[in-house]
Every structure is written in C-alpha cells, then in structure tokens.
Amino acid sequence: MAIDKVIEVPYALEIPVGPQHPALHEPILLKAYADGEEVVKVEVHTGYNHRGIEKLAEKNSFYRDIFIVSRVCGICNGVHANCFVRAVEQILGIEPSPRAKYLRVLAMELERMHSHMLINAVMAEIIGFDSLFMNIMRDREYIMKSKEIVTGNRVSADYMIFGGVRRDLSSDKIDKLRKLIDRVIPRIKYYKKLFMEDETILKRLVDVGVVKPSEATLYGLLGPVARASGVKIDARASDKYDAYGEIPFNVIVRNECDAWARMMVRWDEALESAKIIKYVLDHLPQDGKAVPDERRLPRRFPPGEAYTRVEAPRGELIYYVMSDGKPMPYRVKIRTPSVHNILNTAKFYIGYSIADLPVILTSWDPCISCMERLTIIDLRTGERRKVPMKELAGGGKKWVNPRYSL
Amino acid sequence: MGKSKILSLILRNLISKPATIQYPREKPWVEPDFRGRQYSDLQKCIGCGLCRIECPADAIAMKKIPGEYEVPKKNARRLFPVIDYMKCVYCYRCVTVCPVRAFTTTNYFELADTQHITSEELSLSTLKKKAEG
Numbered sequence: 377m378a379i380d381k382v383i384e385v386p387y388a389l390e391i392p393v394g395p396q397h398p399a400l401h402e403p404i405l406l407k408a409y410a411d412g413e414e415v416v417k418v419e420v421h422t423g424y425n426h427r428g429i430e431k432l433a434e435k436n437s438f439y440r441d442i443f444i445v446s447r448v449c450g451i452c453n454g455v456h457a458n459c460f461v462r463a464v465e466q467i468l469g470i471e472p473s474p475r476a477k478y479l480r481v482l483a484m485e486l487e488r489m490h491s492h493m494l495i496n497a498v499m500a501e502i503i504g505f506d507s508l509f510m511n512i513m514r515d516r517e518y519i520m521k522s523k524e525i526v527t528g529n530r531v532s533a534d535y536m537i538f539g540g541v542r543r544d545l546s547s548d549k550i551d552k553l554r555k556l557i558d559r560v561i562p563r564i565k566y567y568k569k570l571f572m573e574d575e576t577i578l579k580r581l582v583d584v585g586v587v588k589p590s591e592a593t594l595y596g597l598l599g600p601v602a603r604a605s606g607v608k609i610d611a612r613a614s615d616k617y618d619a620y621g622e623i624p625f626n627v628i629v630r631n632e633c634d635a636w637a638r639m640m641v642r643w644d645e646a647l648e649s650a651k652i653i654k655y656v657l658d659h660l661p662q663d664g665k666a667v668p669d670e671r672r673l674p675r676r677f678p679p680g681e682a683y684t685r686v687e688a689p690r691g692e693l694i695y696y697v698m699s700d701g702k703p704m705p706y707r708v709k710i711r712t713p714s715v716h717n718i719l720n721t722a723k724f725y726i727g728y729s730i731a732d733l734p735v736i737l738t739s740w741d742p743c744i745s746c747m748e749r750l751t752i753i754d755l756r757t758g759e760r761r762k763v764p765m766k767e768l769a770g771g772g773k774k775w776v777n778p779r780y781s782l
Numbered sequence: 783m784g785k786s787k788i789l790s791l792i793l794r795n796l797i798s799k800p801a802t803i804q805y806p807r808e809k810p811w812v813e814p815d816f817r818g819r820q821y822s823d824l825q826k827c828i829g830c831g832l833c834r835i836e837c838p839a840d841a842i843a844m845k846k847i848p849g850e851y852e853v854p855k856k857n858a859r860r861l862f863p864v865i866d867y868m869k870c871v872y873c874y875r876c877v878t879v880c881p882v883r884a885f886t887t888t889n890y891f892e893l894a895d896t897q898h899i900t901s902e903e904l905s906l907s908t909l910k911k912k913a914e915g
Binding site for chain 1: 836872873
C-alpha cells in the first residue's frame with residue numbers, strides 16, 4: 377500500500393491562552409508557541425474590550441467626563457478621575473483646599489491598597505493556593521468598607537470634582553477608618569511573611585519572569601514592575617501632586633527582578649499606603665472647604681491644554697486634556713501604565729514553561745480595560761491600518777465630525 | 783510557619799463565625815450614606831431638567847406629570863425627572879447639581895430585577911392626587 381498522507385508535526389505548538397480569562401478575569405489573548413514545555417514565542421493580542429472612551433470624552437461635557445473617565449478601569453477609577461480633574465483644574469486655574477487634597481490622597485491610597493491585595497490574591501489563586509486567595513479577599517473587605525465610608529461606594533468612588541472632593545469626612549468616620557486600617561495592617565504583615573516563607577509560593581515565583589533593570593528602562597516598564605527591577609520610578613515622589621509633597625513616604629524598590637519581587641513590592645506598598653492613610657487621618661487639615669458647591673462651579677472653560685500624571689496602582693498614568701473654549705474638551709488623551717506593562721513584555725515569557733505563563737502575566741498586574749487601542753481591519757482585503765490623529769481631527773474625508781473639520 | 787501556629791489558627795477558625803453571610807436571608811451592613819437609589823421629591827422639584835443635562839449615563843428623562851396629580855405652582859411646565867435605574871451609575875451628580883436640592887437619597891442597593899425599573903412611581907408617590915369632582 378502506497379503512502380498518500382503524511383502527518384506533519386510542527387516544530388512549535390501554538391497554544392492560545394485566553395481570551396476567556398487567561399489568568400485574570402479579563403479578556404486578553406496570549407498566543408504562545410511552545411517547543412515541548414518551553415515557551416519560544418508569545419504574541420499579545422488585545423482589542424476584546426474596546427469602548428472608545430477617549431472619543432466619548434470628546435463628545436460629552438467636562439463635568440460628565442469626570443464620571444466617564446472613572447469608568448476606564450474599575451479598580452483604579454479614583455486615580456483616573458483625579459488625573460483628569462487636575463488637568464482641567466490647571467486649565468481653569470483653580471486650586472483645591474488643603475483638606476480636599478488630603479482627602480484625595482486618602483481615597484487614592486485606599487484604592488492602591490485594595491488593588492495590590494487583589495492582585496496578590498489572584499496570584500495565590502493562579503498558583504493553586506485557593507485558601508490564601510479567600511483569606512486575602514476576606515481581609516480586602518475591610519478596605520472596601522473603608523472606601524465605602526470615605527467615598528460612598530465600595531468600588532466606583534466618583535469622589536473627585538473640580539476644586540475639591542464630593543463628600544467630607546466627619547470625626548466619627550475617621551475613628552471607624554482607624555479601626556479598620558488597624559485590623560488590616562497585621563493581616564498584610566502576615567501575608568507578606570507568608571509570601572516570604574511559604575515553599576509553594578517561593579517555588580512558583582522565584583526566578584520566574586526575570587526583567588533586568590536595563591530591560592525595564594529599555595521597554596519603558598512602569599510602576600511596581602519597574603520598581604521590582606530596581607528602577608526607582610514613582611510619580612508620587614517626583615511630581616508631589618496633591619498632598620504627597622507634605623506626606624512622608626518611601627518609594628519601595630527591590631532588586632530581585634522576578635515575579636516574586638513584584639508581588640513583594642506590592643505588599644510593601646500596601647503597608648506604605650496604610651502608613652500614608654494613618655498620617656492623613658492624623659494630620660487632616662481643618663482649614664478650607666473640602667467640598668465645593670457643585671451648583672456654583674465654573675460653566676465656561678477657557679482654551680488651553682494640560683498634561684498631568686498620577687501614580688496609579690499599576691504605574692504612571694498620564695492624561696492630556698485640550699480645551700478649545702467650548703463646554704466639551706477638544707481632545708482627551710489617556711496613556712495608561714498597562715499599555716507599557718503588557719504590550720512591551722511579550723519578550724519576558726520566553727524560556728519559561730507553559731505553566732509559568734499565567735504566573736508571569738499576573739505578575740505584571742495587567743488592567744485589560746485600561747489598554748484597549750483601535751486598529752481598523754478591512755475584512756474584504758485583510759488590510760490593517762491605524763487611524764492617525766490628523767485623520768480623526770478632520771484631515772481625512774470619511775469619519776469627520778463637522779465640529780473638528782479644519 | 784511552625785506547627786503550633788497552624789494548630790492555633792485551625793482552632794480559632796473552628797470556633798469563629800464564617801466570614802461569608804447568607805446574603806438574601808441575611809443583609810449586609812451598608813453605611814447610611816451609601817450612594818443607593820435616589821428619586822426626586824416632586825414637592826420641591828421645579829422641572830428645570832438640569833439633572834437630565836448633567837447625567838453622565840443619560841439615565842434621566844423628563845416626563846410630563848399625569849393630570850390627576852396636584853403639582854406645586856413653581857413647576858409650571860409639569861415636568862419631572864424619571865431615572866432609569868438600569869442605566870444609572872449612582873454617581874449622584876443629579877443630587878448635587880439640583881438647584882433646589884429636590885432629590886431624596888437612600889442607601890437602598892438591591893436593584894437587580896427582571897422588570898425595567900424606574901423612579902416614576904416613587905417620585906409620583908410624593909404628590910397628592912386631586913380631589914374627586
């Protein structure tokens with residue numbers, strides 16, 4: 377019998393990881409090519425979660441935009457709103473009172489704490505330590521409760537407004553917050569010790585996903601990822617926005633450069649945030665009105681542009697806001713840290729086993745909804761192209777908003 | 783971790799209550815100023831529609847008050863805001879921007895429903911009906 381069919385085994389096996397929750401419950405596709413157990417190439421595919429927030433912000437008024445940009449990301453909604461609000465405050469030329477600045481810091485640090493606790497819990501779940509996941513999530517509830525006390529909602533804070541914050545903190549609320557934070561701090565210390573001593577965790581995390589300091593700067597990595605590689609980068613320390621100039625805190629840096637170091641940086645930062653929160657509660661200034669009357673806020677926005685940055689839990693977040701004197705912004709540009717931390721890190725999966733893939737992905741702390749960008753693909757010809765700003769602003773003919781035509 | 787520490791942890795967890803609550807039967811403690819369901823008090827509302835303009839989620843529509851209700855004189859156009867709770871993001875922008883502070887706020891949060899729920903009935907319940915004849 378003559379042979380007429382041959383089965384060809386490819387050299388590298390293609391494994392799609394995702395887009396239905398690869399490691400986190402967010403849609404991203406890591407197309408991994410494996411030679412045996414070893415990963416030889418990873419392609420990062422995004423675009424499952426695009427909502428067009430930047431365009432939406434251009435079509436809504438400045439006041440509505442505060443709440444729209446808060447919805448870019450669920451967990452870091454406070455920092456997004458803060459960054460946008462400070463940009464518009466620069467255009468308007470108004471300054472919030474010292475009390476409002478301290479309250480903003482309080483809300484943002486609570487957010488950082490629960491974000492770091494969440495990703496550490498998810499990491500515990502990924503490596504199969506489910507009871508630790510549940511324990512961390514239980515203690516995270518204290519932070520969610522404190523956020524509810526401060527802002528009025530567990531997750532979506534909607535706390536920032538031009539010229540201040542949207543609700544004040546009474547003295548009995550401060551006492552409640554103190555009690556909650558005091559209950560969390562020993563738990564975080566315990567989990568930190570667990571991450572340092574537990575054999576399972578150490579075996580899965582140490583020497584996995586190593587990013588050298590030179591590579592961290594070369595690929596523009598930000599936030600805890602860069603700080604775990606020994607790069608001392610923190611917008612809170614370098615910009616001293618809001619009340620960070622008056623509050624003493626340390627920038628946590630580690631030199632181990634692996635997934636374990638990134639998780640440890642997050643635990644240390646959560647402890648540092650707790651310290652900042654306690655300082656804010658002790659030193660809350662009494663002068664000035666923290667809550668502006670929203671009915672009397674300015675309705676006219678002068679032409680101008682502003683560029684602000686803020687240290688989100690995942691790294692440096694940048695907003696560029698441009699106003700042309702109309703009630704709506706001409707342009708809102710959002711650059712989130714996850715864009716750098718996900719798209720530029722495909723290289724760092726190579727050489728590790730398939731089982732390490734979700735661990736490395738989780739260690740970047742990706743926020744998928746923060747990083748969706750748009751590419752237009754013509755289905756008939758298969759042509760892919762990106763739409764430049766010029767075309768969106770009226771240079772092209774097809775999708776021109778008459779308002780923006782030049 | 784030493785074995786004695788784990789033993790004490792196990793014993794403590796055996797005695798202590800479970801961390802989870804049986805939700806529909808047992809209610810979680812919600813702060814009194816939690817941003818929950820809000821509706822406009824039509825005794826105060828002047829029907830200006832500012833809340834509709836400012837709502838970031840486009841959840842508010844202005845509706846005509848039915849003829850059988852007695853409406854205060856300041857609401858000459860007989861309009862009132864109806865909040866679509868399925869669209870609302872509970873940012874309370876409508877509450878803070880209202881020129882007459884007409885919104886009643888609650889900490890009620892159990893708004894998942896199979897029906898389409900709006901604030902129409904709640905708002906109209908603040909008005910009296912006209913006397914017969």
